[in-house]
Amino acid sequence: MANPAGSLVAAVGLLALTSSIALAEGVVHVYNWSDYIDEEILSDFEQETGIKVVYDVFDSNDILETKLLTGGTGYDVVVPTGTFLNRQIQAGVFQPLDKSKLPNIANMDPAIMKRVAIHDPDNKYAVNYMWGTTGIGYNVDKIKERMPDAPVDSWRMIFDPEVVSKFADCGIQILDAADELIPAALNYIGENPDSHDPDVIAKAEPVLKAIRPYISKFHSSEYISALANGDICLAVGWSGDVLQARDRAAEAGNNVSVEYTIPKEGTLMWFDNLAIPADAPHPDNALAFINYLMRPEVIAKATNYVYYANGNKASKSLVDPEVTGDPAIYPSDEVVDRLYVTTPYDRKSQRIVTRLWTNLKANQ
Amino acid sequence: MNTGKRPVAAYVDRQASTPPGGRLESVHRAMMAYRVYRWFALIGDKFGISGQTLVIAIPFIWLLLFFLAPFLIVLKISFAEPLTAIPPYSQLWQWDGETLAIHLNLYNYIFLGEDDLYWRAYLSSIRIAGISALLTLLVGYPLAYAMARAPASWRPTLVMLVILPFWTSFLIRVYAWIGILKPEGLLNLLLSWLGLIDQPLTILNTNTAVYIGIVYSYLPFMVLPLYANLEKMDLSLLEAAADLGCRPIKAFWLVTVPLSVPGIIGGLLLVFIPAVGEFVIPDLLGGSETLMIGKTLWSEFFNNRDWPLSSAVTVILLGILLVPIVYFQRQQAKAAERA
Structure with missing residues (x-):
């Protein structure tokens, strides 16, 4: 028994060796x-x-x-x-x-x-x-219909409950990325978006909670097709992904027009x-x-x-x-100047951030 | 390897040359089983183990390799500390040639007790899985009953039809429900066309969608054990009930249902246990407020990169699931005794 098994192992080993030489x-x-x-x-x-x-x-x-x-x-x-x-x-x-x-x-x-x-x-x-950048993607017609003077170039679209509530009925998705949305919320209220201080991070919570009832889903890729198909009218997403949605909608010829803006208050680069x-x-x-x-x-x-x-x-x-x-x-140099960069959270602040995010998503 | 091929080849040969007939076939099946047994006995002899021991040992070795060993690794990690390194957790023991330093970190379990998030997630998973299992039973029982009482010649086809969806990827089948349930999806189109609703129903991204997804995906796990049970039922018992003046409906509740209890329990557990840890269905169909342990585990593992804590969550989850599994085992053992 030992012999066949041994030779089998040797054969497999040899095979692996020759194939790795051939491919190296x-x-x-x-x-x-x-x-x-x-x-x-x-x-x-x-x-x-x-x-x-x-x-x-x-x-x-x-x-x-x-x-x-x-x-x-x-x-x-x-x-x-x-x-x-x-x-x-x-x-x-x-x-x-x-x-x-x-x-x-x-x-x-x-x-x-x-x-x-x-x-x-x-x-x-x-x-x-x-x-x-991480910015705002929206369905041009559906937004105009509900709010002709919508501040599409501002984070108010997302973080101002009075504005965002107007679009709840047509579907809003937000990236499922705590490390991008919490800095954005902090930046909106004038705090340092890259803060790792638990007390500062906690300030993002009321901002996000106030708009939570209007969000239909937290997801990091579904918004591409959802925007393109007209299933949602507003999203916080990554620049290129929203632009892909814009192109897919244009190709599909389904009368959906999607736009992307970099909020003027600055956003994550x-x-x-x-x-x-x-x-x-x-x-x-x-x-x-x-x-x-x-x-x-x-x-x-x-x-x-x-x-x-x-x-x-x-x-x-x-x-x-x-x-x-x-x-x-x-973006123009002027816009680039307003973009911010974040650094990774340490273990403790990471846990606080994830916890805040989980609670927010679970609507607790 | 030759020895292994022979019984199967012999079986296939015999199958091909034997005219269809129940008794002959069962004889051949027994012969084949005997040959496989002989093969094991032959291997066993070389190592001085009896064939019987070897046959019994195989499932145990399987469990040891693919269940116990991975579980011990998870258990080990659950007592470690998270690190920013490869692998991202500390080692439990260190041996410097003289002293063995063992480092057990109990904080993960303490933390689980302190933070109510995990308990809410466990409870919510159990509730969702429990309700789904009951709903699956409601849908599955009539289905299995109809299958078991269908003409014998139809039954293989019906069983096939129940299994058929498995041939399509699970992920795609769940994904397809997005198209059905979304606000402008097939279901809402149908309902508004029928004039039943004027506003689209919000089903997608809610717990309702999760229930629909679980019931749909796990239905075969309910139907098959129920069918196996109901098909074997002795129909003369129902005749006896009818002879004694029992109406069919009453006989169903007094005879059929009690006799199918093992099938019901088996089906409920087969749906409940995987549904508790379900991740794909709540992720695709559920809303953000759908709190399930599978998703909590995901964020612990991938977002927090805390392998030790996620291992602790798993160990506790296993403990929770072990209760119904052991209960099921006991029930089966009892049923076997009675039979």
Whole structure:
């Protein structure tokens, strides 16, 4: 019995070994957000370098982080958002980027790199892929019908009970992201949105509770199709996602028109970044992939597809004027000045934030 | 591996060459079972274990590997402290060659007792699962009854029809209910077309939608044990009741229902137990106020990244579920004794 079992193990081991040798040369495992790249870029990269791209997607930072903290994911390139990147660096998840293998980093926008450095000091572990804002998506006609002078460019749309109550009947969804909505509520009442002080965080609670009765759902992706289909008329969502809803509605020709605004009081500016896990099996291929994505023409193609701004300065002239001219995607410098960046909560404040959020959602 | 193939191959061969006939088939089935048994006995002999022990041991090994071992890992993590590291929790013991330092963190369990959120979530899950199980029984019993009393030639088809939805992904079936229940969905369109309502009903994103989702998804788990029970029922008992002047409806309550109690309990538990921990249905169909332990566990694990606390929540949940499982086991044992 021992012999056949032993030889079986040996055979499987040998198989694994040969296959890993065969694949080691030419493969890169990428784990990115869903709907976040023009897939032509992947096939172009494969054709040019001979490195095969195994592409896998997620739809929440929490899932990515849980996988990374479990270890041994087998991914070579992952795309965490700034605050998550920050904590994952502390947990020792990533390997420092070998900048000598990333010559295209010269194309990056120093202003964006500086903001990303809040999460990743000296830009040691990550380079920016895309960035965006958290703002307001709305159904133009349904809002106009109910309130012709609706303050669509202000957080009053969401946080002023008198305004938001007018739209309760046509459906309101809010991102299920406590770490984005609590800062937004704090910012609305003039507090520091990035505060980790429990007493300050607590001030967000009455603001959110006052509008809770009008919210139909807290969800981080459903609003895309709900806005596009006209099932809801107001949402707090991510810029590119709302713009995707706008395009889907236009394509469907269902007389739904969706718009996105960056509230004038300022909102969260977030960054999704490319990083390499410490235990990545093919770090060199990962560097080649990241370097490829930093080519101006490549990342411009991605932006044209996903409607998010990228952190690559050299690419801006190559992006469709329609996209660069859209203030919802590339806001003016004046608007950018009002955007804020948040840092990750420590364990204690994280628990307070999650608890506040759970209570809010459960309407307790 | 050859030894393993032989009984099955023999069975298939025999199946192919045997004309259909109940008795012959059962003989072959017994022969096949015997061959499998011989195979186990053969392996057992090599290790000096009797075939019988080996056959009994297999389900135990299965439980050990896929239930007990993972549970012990969860139990271990529930006594750890959360860390920002890989893995995100502390180790329970450290051995430096001389001293063994064991670090048991009981705070997670204390915290669960202090914060009423978890108890509200447990209670609300039990309530939702309990009500859903009863609703499933109300829908499932007539269905199973009709199936069991249908002509024998129809029954396999009917059973097939009950199982058929499983061939479509569970997720897609639950998702489809969004299209039916939403304000401008099929149900509201139908009702307003019939003139029954003039304002669309708000069903999606409420607890009602969760009940509908659970009853729909778990119906086969109720119907199948009930059907198995009702089909085996001795119909001559009903004849006897009729002979003694009992009306069919009364006979149903006095004879059929009491005899089907094991099926009812089995069905209720098969619906109740998975429904308590249900995550997908409340997430897709439920509203934000739908508080269920599955969702609480999710936010503890993914949003707070507190593996130890979520493990503690799981350990307690298992404790809560163990009560009905043990009760069910006892009932079954009793029923077996009576039979």
